[in-house]
Amino acid sequence: MMVNKKGLLAAGAVAVAASLALAGCAGGSTSGSSKSDAASSTLTVWVDADRAAVLKDAAAAFTKESGVKVKLVQKDFGKIQEAFIAQVPTGKGPDITIAAHDWLGNFVSNGVVQPVELGDTVGDYQKVAVTAMSVEGKTYGVPYSIENIALLRNTALAPTAPATYDDMIAAGTAAGTEFPFLVQVGPESDPYHLYPFQTSFGAPVFGTNADGSYNPDDLSIGNAGGEAYAAWLAKEGAAGHLSVNVTGDIAKEKFNSGASPFLITGPWNVPDAQKAGIDVAVDPIPSAGGSPAQPFVGVQGFVVSAKSKNALAANEFLVNYIGSEKVQTELYKVGGRAPALTSAFEAASSDPITAGFGAVAAEAVPMPSIPQMGKVWQFWGVTEAAIITGAGDPTQLWQKMTADIQAAIK
Amino acid sequence: MTTTGTEQGEAPVTPRGDGPGESPVVQTSRSKRAARVAEAASVGVKTLLVKIALLSIVDAIGVYALMVLFLKQDWVVFGAVLVVTAVVNWIYFSRYKLPAKYLAPGLIFLLIFQIFVVGYSGYIAFTNYGTGHNSTKQDAITSLIVSSQQRVPDSPTFDLTVLEKLGTFSFLVTDPDGTVSVGSTDVPLTPVTNAEVDDAGKAVGLSGYTPLKFNDIVSNQEAIAAISVPLSDDPNDGTLRTPDGSSAYLYLSDLVYDEAAGTMTNTTTSTVYVDNGKTGSFVAADGTELLPGWKVEVGLANFAKAFGSESIRGPLISVTIWTFAFALLSVLTTFGLGLFLAIVFNNMKMRGRNFYRVVLILPYAFPAFLSALVWAGMLNPQFGFVNQVLFGGAEIPWLTNEWLAKFSIIFVNLWLGFPYMFLVCTGALQSIPEEIQEAATVDGARPGQVFRLIKLPLLLVSVAPLLISSFAFNFNNFNLIYMLTNGGPRDVTAGVNVGATDILISMVYKVAFVGASRDYGLASAFSIIIFLLVALVSIISFKQTKALEELN
Numbered sequence: 037m038m039v040n041k042k043g044l045l046a047a048g049a050v051a052v053a054a055s056l057a058l059a060g061c062a063g064g065s066t067s068g069s070s071k072s073d074a075a076s077s078t079l080t081v082w083v084d085a086d087r088a089a090v091l092k093d094a095a096a097a098f099t100k101e102s103g104v105k106v107k108l109v110q111k112d113f114g115k116i117q118e119a120f121i122a123q124v125p126t127g128k129g130p131d132i133t134i135a136a137h138d139w140l141g142n143f144v145s146n147g148v149v150q151p152v153e154l155g156d157t158v159g160d161y162q163k164v165a166v167t168a169m170s171v172e173g174k175t176y177g178v179p180y181s182i183e184n185i186a187l188l189r190n191t192a193l194a195p196t197a198p199a200t201y202d203d204m205i206a207a208g209t210a211a212g213t214e215f216p217f218l219v220q221v222g223p224e225s226d227p228y229h230l231y232p233f234q235t236s237f238g239a240p241v242f243g244t245n246a247d248g249s250y251n252p253d254d255l256s257i258g259n260a261g262g263e264a265y266a267a268w269l270a271k272e273g274a275a276g277h278l279s280v281n282v283t284g285d286i287a288k289e290k291f292n293s294g295a296s297p298f299l300i301t302g303p304w305n306v307p308d309a310q311k312a313g314i315d316v317a318v319d320p321i322p323s324a325g326g327s328p329a330q331p332f333v334g335v336q337g338f339v340v341s342a343k344s345k346n347a348l349a350a351n352e353f354l355v356n357y358i359g360s361e362k363v364q365t366e367l368y369k370v371g372g373r374a375p376a377l378t379s380a381f382e383a384a385s386s387d388p389i390t391a392g393f394g395a396v397a398a399e400a401v402p403m404p405s406i407p408q409m410g411k412v413w414q415f416w417g418v419t420e421a422a423i424i425t426g427a428g429d430p431t432q433l434w435q436k437m438t439a440d441i442q443a444a445i446k
Numbered sequence: 447m448t449t450t451g452t453e454q455g456e457a458p459v460t461p462r463g464d465g466p467g468e469s470p471v472v473q474t475s476r477s478k479r480a481a482r483v484a485e486a487a488s489v490g491v492k493t494l495l496v497k498i499a500l501l502s503i504v505d506a507i508g509v510y511a512l513m514v515l516f517l518k519q520d521w522v523v524f525g526a527v528l529v530v531t532a533v534v535n536w537i538y539f540s541r542y543k544l545p546a547k548y549l550a551p552g553l554i555f556l557l558i559f560q561i562f563v564v565g566y567s568g569y570i571a572f573t574n575y576g577t578g579h580n581s582t583k584q585d586a587i588t589s590l591i592v593s594s595q596q597r598v599p600d601s602p603t604f605d606l607t608v609l610e611k612l613g614t615f616s617f618l619v620t621d622p623d624g625t626v627s628v629g630s631t632d633v634p635l636t637p638v639t640n641a642e643v644d645d646a647g648k649a650v651g652l653s654g655y656t657p658l659k660f661n662d663i664v665s666n667q668e669a670i671a672a673i674s675v676p677l678s679d680d681p682n683d684g685t686l687r688t689p690d691g692s693s694a695y696l697y698l699s700d701l702v703y704d705e706a707a708g709t710m711t712n713t714t715t716s717t718v719y720v721d722n723g724k725t726g727s728f729v730a731a732d733g734t735e736l737l738p739g740w741k742v743e744v745g746l747a748n749f750a751k752a753f754g755s756e757s758i759r760g761p762l763i764s765v766t767i768w769t770f771a772f773a774l775l776s777v778l779t780t781f782g783l784g785l786f787l788a789i790v791f792n793n794m795k796m797r798g799r800n801f802y803r804v805v806l807i808l809p810y811a812f813p814a815f816l817s818a819l820v821w822a823g824m825l826n827p828q829f830g831f832v833n834q835v836l837f838g839g840a841e842i843p844w845l846t847n848e849w850l851a852k853f854s855i856i857f858v859n860l861w862l863g864f865p866y867m868f869l870v871c872t873g874a875l876q877s878i879p880e881e882i883q884e885a886a887t888v889d890g891a892r893p894g895q896v897f898r899l900i901k902l903p904l905l906l907v908s909v910a911p912l913l914i915s916s917f918a919f920n921f922n923n924f925n926l927i928y929m930l931t932n933g934g935p936r937d938v939t940a941g942v943n944v945g946a947t948d949i950l951i952s953m954v955y956k957v958a959f960v961g962a963s964r965d966y967g968l969a970s971a972f973s974i975i976i977f978l979l980v981a982l983v984s985i986i987s988f989k990q991t992k993a994l995e996e997l998n
Contacts, residue, residue: 077664077665077667102660102661102664103660103661103664104664117962118964121577121580121964122580124581125580125581125582125585138962139962141962142577142962142963144593144738145577145578145737145738145963146577146578146580146581146738147581147585147586147588147589147590147593147737147738148580148589150589150592150593151592151593151595152689153597153689153690153695155603155689155690155693155695156603173596174593174596223845223846223931223934223935224932224934224936279828280846281826281827281828281829282828282829283823283826285823286826286829342585342588342589342592343585345667345668346664346667347667347668347671347689348663348664348667348670348671348688348689348690348691349664349667351689351690352690352691352692355690356690407577407961407962407963409961410960410961410962410963411960411961412961413961414943414956414960414961415938415941415943418934418936418938419938422938425846427938428938428939433938433939436938436939436941437938439941440941443941444960
């Protein structure tokens with residue numbers, strides 16, 4: 037009884053201590069970052085686990101030269117967007133975070149990022165990367181990688197790259213495999229993977245301004261090209277070339293088992309295909325509608341918090357360290373995504389896979405990061421799926437979708 | 447926990463059959479016990495030392511937290527920590543307060559992790575917190591001004607040396623032609639001739655001023671980043687600012703904040719944006735809004751939106767009906783199967799019962815969202831296991847036909863949920879004494895009657911509350927819906943982002959979190975409505991089960 041009670045009391049006291057400590061933490065953690073004397077000036081950087089090791093070296097070099105300490109905080113990449121938006125206003129967010137370019141629209145409308153001045157180094161990056169990192173003409177981040185889809189070809193089944201979609205189907209049929217070509221669609225379709233075909237009909241989601249940024253007032257998805265694309269979807273769905281039953285996993289598995297000579301996918305599926313013993317080549321996506329087939333490009337980079345008290349140091353670190361060829365090459369080596377810095381990309385192009393995806397990226401378009409894009413997805417995919425399954429008249433469904441998007445973004 | 451404590455404490459004193467206080471012997475033994483307990487609690491040098499040591503740790507943390515909060519001037523939290531620390535000391539140094547000593551830690555955790563969180567979500571429901579409104583007005587203004595600074599296209603890069611004189615900073619810039627000028631926030635750029643110039647032609651110093659090294663720049667970066675040196679007396683020529691302390695660029699801002707009037711003015715279009723005090727943003731006369739805005743309290747606007755906007759009100763009724771149907775059917779099917787299996791495996795004559803039981807519990811051991819994903823794959827019409835192997839390649843649209851999708855959802859939830867019911871029913875069945883069954887059989891009851899009239903009611907006494915909690919859980923079973931069908935199939939001609947298998951909580955997710963934009967206010971308002979619905983159903987059900995309890 038006696039021992040028991042002491043134990044309980046002790047446990048109670050520890051619990052109380054812990055809860056007080058928690059309460060203390062809630063208020064305490066900002067005190068560190070508000071100091072601004074040079075000795076204790078610290079840049080806090082959020083980074084995902086893969087890239088943390090590379091940044092460690094860059095940070096050490098930066099600290100040595102400038103005296104500014106860099107604290108790297110590892111975060112789960114998928115959770116950074118929400119955490120950054122929630123924490124920056126409270127003053128507890130980092131000075132710099134790793135980010136995907138399509139988060140920028142959200143970051144800007146929440147006022148959590150500040151522009152980064154690339155200065156004269158702007159020309160050293162691939163143009164599509166800088167365009168992607170910009171919102172309304174202002175650059176908000178230093179890009180480090182470019183990622184996009186292209187056509188993977190099983191060289192054993194198809195020796196040459198197809199020039200058009202029809203060539204691809206012909207080559208695929210000639211190969212005698214289960215599928216002439218594969219692209220992931222899924223029950224709610226996959227507009228991202230089908231987008232190159234859509235652009236090949238001249239129907240981008242939004243029109244662009246002179247500087248390459250998207251114009252939310254110019255919803256061009258519903259133009260004549262869009263309707264032609266809808267008709268094409270219905271036709272290919274009926275022919276069995278496109279199927280909502282083919283999900284990402286199935287498409288990958290079938291390609292890796294040699295059931296199709298072609299797969300439209302990104303660099304993330306290449307290592308597994310090679311491991312499955314397939315000799316892959318990366319080609320441009322063939323056009324279905326006559327115009328160039330432009331996929332979306334995803335750009336990753338680093339952005340500076342609007343509430344950073346170390347804005348100058350942050351800018352210096354990003355432009356001159358993250359933007360250096362050495363760091364960009366190192367980041368390429370850990371992630372396998374093509375570097376955004378032109379010189380680093382050229383060095384990385386000795387690998388034919390990287391060169392292949394990079395060649396497609398050079399012609400591609402950034403995924404719109406404008407907030408209006410978020411309202412497009414919810415109507416886009418399901419409508420494509422309905423057209424592919426033949427649930428209605430393609431033109432009518434496409435027009436209905438355009439009207440719904442228009443109403444949602446008004 | 448407290449109940450068990452009392453039961454254990456009282457059991458030896460009042461054995462079954464004896465009324466408490468009937469015999470004087472019991473009385474004395476109880477008071478002796480009480481005295482012993484009191485003694486044990488109050489004396490013992492060791493106990494006291496341990497107590498003081500632990501409390502001093504608590505107090506040390508408390509004082510540290512108070513200091514930090516004092517510096518931050520966060521008075522609400524400061525007050526809370528102060529009160530908690532004081533109460534904790536009072537409780538643990540007091541000689542009496544024994545129950546409080548046990549309860550205090552739990553209560554504090556309850557306060558932090560439950561009451562506060564629930565209260566805060568409730569508060570959010572009355573604000574416009576969400577994308578574009580996630581901070582204070584001051585933050586929004588700063589952010590608008592900063593992002594309206596735009597580098598003048600094709601303007602040159604100026605080499606910069608930051609100078610300091612009597613605590614104010616100036617820019618010493620060298621333009622690409624080699625002209626050297628100096629200026630500060632108050633003094634427009636003026637050319638100078640007597641500057642020190644390095645080999646590369648960059649001006650690095652000026653007599654009367656101290657040039658700053660990178661270290662000094664870093665330590666004063668907030669002040670330096672805020673400097674904007676006008677190019678000339680005309681503000682429309684733009685200002686020089688530096689993002690890094692070593693080069694300056696020419697910027698033009700198109701937004702000006704008028705602090706006295708509280709308005710934002712776009713200088714290029716001369717549009718005036720006014721804070722209307724309602725939406726938490728600057729709004730122009732034609733209704734265009736400047737984002738980011740800030741968080742304001744909006745009263746019942748979120749609730750009005752929940753019931754008022756067409757995209758929500760339209761599907762609300764059908765979604766609510768399906769939510770009730772889904773939750774109810776899930777409970778009934780899982781309970782039915784679980785009970786049936788429990789009865790079967792409760793038969794002592796069965797061999798290998800334990801093996802079967804382990805196998806049956808397996809679905810319960812997998813994470814539900816993972817199982818849902820696996821099932822989604824197995825139900826694929828063309829390549830899924832179910833159609834290919836079980837139905838010989840028939841393309842049955844399990845997840846894409848409205849009614850089949852509803853069936854699939856309930857079926858998969860049955861697979862996921864029956865092991866729990868099986869466990870619960872097995873436990874409850876085993877707690878029903880065998881004698882009752884024997885007595886009933888002796889009285890001439892048939893096995894069916896024994897089950898229906900005796901076992902089931904006794905079973906329900908202990909299981910009914912779990913059925914209610916299972917209902918509440920399934921009412922908000924977001925994982926299953928999201929992972930299996932994502933609410934689909936959807937009628938694309940309806941124009942709303944709600945599908946045939948969407949339940950309330952998944953509909954809320956789709957309506958409040960569109961794409962990357964988050965409307966936490968609306969989501970909180972919805973969760974309050976859902977809470978009220980679940981609470982109502984639970985209260986009614988608990989009232990009903992009271993009748994069952996009288997059986998005991």
